[in-house]
Amino acid sequence: MALLKIARMGHPVLRMVADPVPDPTDPEIRRLAADMIDTMMDAPGVGLAAPQVHESLRMIVFRVPSDRSGGEVVAPTVLINPVVEPVGDAMADGWEGCLSIPGMRGIVPRFTRIRYRGVGLEGEPVEREASGFHARVIQHEYDHLDGILYIDRMPDLRYLAFNEMAHHVTEALEREKGED
Template identity: 60%
Template structure:
């Protein structure tokens, strides 16, 4: 296994539509998935799509840790391991759109507020050829939609509606901390 180099925003591969994987059970696909899992874990990330590691194929790996799930019933952790989804299909499972902060390994150091469907259904296959079919919500749904976008040549800033909610993590953190301590308009602290 190996840690793979991650393509950063500006690399043309991130703007391409990825090709379907002809044989999800092929040994080279299993090796790619193993390397992507190792890269994901090394980066301590939630998801990683094949185009992000310079491979224009329709597959991604992801994990949803228990501490990241919301109170929504279908926002479920992926368990102790990482899920590999090959040739995924995502469809809406509701109409509600929510705006939440996202980051991306291909856009290091930045965060943005991105609108996404709160609830989706996704399907695909694993590297062993097992079918996957799940309906999820919350953070779980957000991660899958983010990674699916990578397969379609879309980076999260392309989905943003308000660029006032886009910036460097340390600046956004500093601004949020300052706003907590700022005096209320028309009055004094206290």
């Protein structure tokens, strides 16, 4: 397998609407998926969309590791031509980072519960509900397929920080909540 070059913010591929994958069972798609998983694990990350590796295709890979799962671990998974829809209206703010915006993170509102569907590498249907961190990862990667970066979802750029400074933002938010 090969490690792929990750596109960084500013590259046009990250702002394009990706094309559907015509044949999920194509051996080239299988190779791309394996390389994307290797790249995600090496980075290390919890998700990667094909546009992030310079392939404008509607395909994501993701995982939910035990230290971020809240009890639900998801092994590295491939989802092709996904569709994502919220389940309910509940949203929550949470920290997000992105392999295409290295060294930074921001507070982003996301639906707390979603339903997603698509196909796997064998062309088999995949359908699942997700909540918490799992739901956040899927929504983040799905956005990449439509040319959206997490910073586009941030209602307040005061909550964008370098990774090592994020704790200051968290402290400021806690102080603000205490003043309300």
